[in-house]
Amino acid sequence: MSISEQAIISKSAKIAADVEVGPFAIIEDDVSLASGVKVWPHAHICKAAVIGEGTEVHMGAVVGHLPQDLTFDKNKRTNVVIGKSCIIREYATIHRSTQEGSPTSVGDNCYLMAVSHVGHDCHLGNNVIIANCALLAGHVSIGDYAFVSGNVVVHQFCRIGTLSMIGGFTGINKDVPPYMLVRGPSVVRSVNLIGLRRAKFPRELIDNIKEAYRLLYMANLNTAQAIEGMGKLKTSKELTHLIEFIQSSKRGICKYKYTDGDYFE
Numbered sequence: 001m002s003i004s005e006q007a008i009i010s011k012s013a014k015i016a017a018d019v020e021v022g023p024f025a026i027i028e029d030d031v032s033l034a035s036g037v038k039v040w041p042h043a044h045i046c047k048a049a050v051i052g053e054g055t056e057v058h059m060g061a062v063v064g065h066l067p068q069d070l071t072f073d074k075n076k077r078t079n080v081v082i083g084k085s086c087i088i089r090e091y092a093t094i095h096r097s098t099q100e101g102s103p104t105s106v107g108d109n110c111y112l113m114a115v116s117h118v119g120h121d122c123h124l125g126n127n128v129i130i131a132n133c134a135l136l137a138g139h140v141s142i143g144d145y146a147f148v149s150g151n152v153v154v155h156q157f158c159r160i161g162t163l164s165m166i167g168g169f170t171g172i173n174k175d176v177p178p179y180m181l182v183r184g185p186s187v188v189r190s191v192n193l194i195g196l197r198r199a200k201f202p203r204e205l206i207d208n209i210k211e212a213y214r215l216l217y218m219a220n221l222n223t224a225q226a227i228e229g230m231g232k233l234k235t236s237k238e239l240t241h242l243i244e245f246i247q248s249s250k251r252g253i254c255k256y257k258y259t260d261g262d263y264f265e
Contacts, residue, residue, distance in 0.1 A: 004041075022059075031064075034084075046096065048079035052108070055086040063088065064104075067095045067120030069138065076100050083108035083126070094118040098138075107144070125162070143178060145199060161245050163199060165192045175249045177216070178242050179209050186254045188217055201238075208233050212242060217256035 003009065006023035013031040021027065022041035031045050036054040039045060043057045049064035057063060064080040066072065078097040083106055088094070092112045097104045098120050106118065107126035116130045119137045125144035130136070134152040142148070143162030154160065154172040161178030167189075174186045181192040191213045196206050215221060215229040223246065230243055246253055 007039075028064075046080075048077065049096075050079065050081045050103075052082055052084040052086070054084055055082055055088070057088045058090045058092075058114075060091040061088045062091075062093045064094065064096045067098050067138065069098050069120055072098050072120075078103065080104045080106075082106045083110065086110045086112070088112045089116075090114040092116045092118075095120045097121045113150075119156070131168070145195065147195065158251060159245070159249070162241065163192060163195050165195055172254070174252050174254045175245070177253050178245055179238070180213070180254070182254055188213075188254045188256055204234075205236055205238060208236060208239060209242070212239060216246075223253070 003021040004023040007021045007025045009021065009027040010029045012029045013027045015033045016035040018035055019033045020038040022039060024042045025039045026044045028045060028047040030048045032050045034051060034053040037051050038056045040058045042060050044062045045057065046064035063082065066074065077100055080094050080096050081103045085108055086106060089112060091114055094106065095104060104118065104120055104122050106124045107128065109126055110124055110128045112118065112130045113132045115133045117135045119140065121139045122136050124142045127145045128142050129147045131148060131150040133150055134148045136154045137156035139157045140154050142160045145163045146160050147165045148160065149166055149168040151169050152166050152172065158172050159175040160166065161176050163179050164176045165181045166172060166176065167183035170183055171185050172182065176182050179192055179196060180188045181190050183189045191210050196209065211233055212230045216226040219226065221229065227243055227246060230239060233239060
């Protein structure tokens with residue numbers, strides 16, 4: 001264990017034998033730090049946060065602080081759970097949940113870049129990347145391998161699907177379907193082809209997803225008609241996931257294009 005004498009650590013914190021904690025870092029009550037965790041100088045790990053094996057929390061980052069929710073009862077015992085092998089860079093913030101028994105959660109192998117923000121009650125899957133200064137409001141859900149670019153803002157309760165990509169400076173106020181690329185104000189531009197190829201999707205499956213995209217966004221069909229058409233394509237778990245994601249959307253999915261009226265509803 002390598003813990004600076006200048007760090008402030010609660011006696012009730014549970015810290016594995018090989019954890020590193022830098023000077024002026026703060027570890028509050030009931031925090032759990034698994035094997036291989038590294039907490040850099042001036043990072044702040046708040047009450048009851050759980051951090052998985054091999055995760056790094058860099059300078060000035062704050063994990064598990066109170067939610068930015070005016071109705072939150074500070075007497076509630078809520079927390080944050082971070083998975084294995086995550087990187088949380090400088091001044092990133094991850095807020096605890098508002099409800100007991102349902103922590104804000106970040107999966108394994110996630111990379112949260114500098115000054116990014118994960119709001120209360122968010123749930124990130126595995127291998128998610130959140131770039132610099134991207135902001136997730138409360139209750140946002142992000143699927144595995146999604147990429148959120150710099151300076152993106154995501155409205156509360158939105159869902160960002162598996163292997164989707166959000167371009168920089170984008171505002172999201174609708175659900176982003178899996179495998180799609182969004183650029184602009186909740187506008188789907190194309191299939192995330194680069195992401196699918198990097199994930200080693202076979203050519204036939206990529207073509208199938210491209211056809212689903214065509215039905216959904218280019219065929220002048222309504223959503224129900226597009227889903228009916230997708231049901232006639234070759235079955236795969238990925239296509240089934242896409243259909244179920246769309247059908248379960250409460251906010252509606254991102255459009256292909258918007259009229260002026262859409263911006264002033």
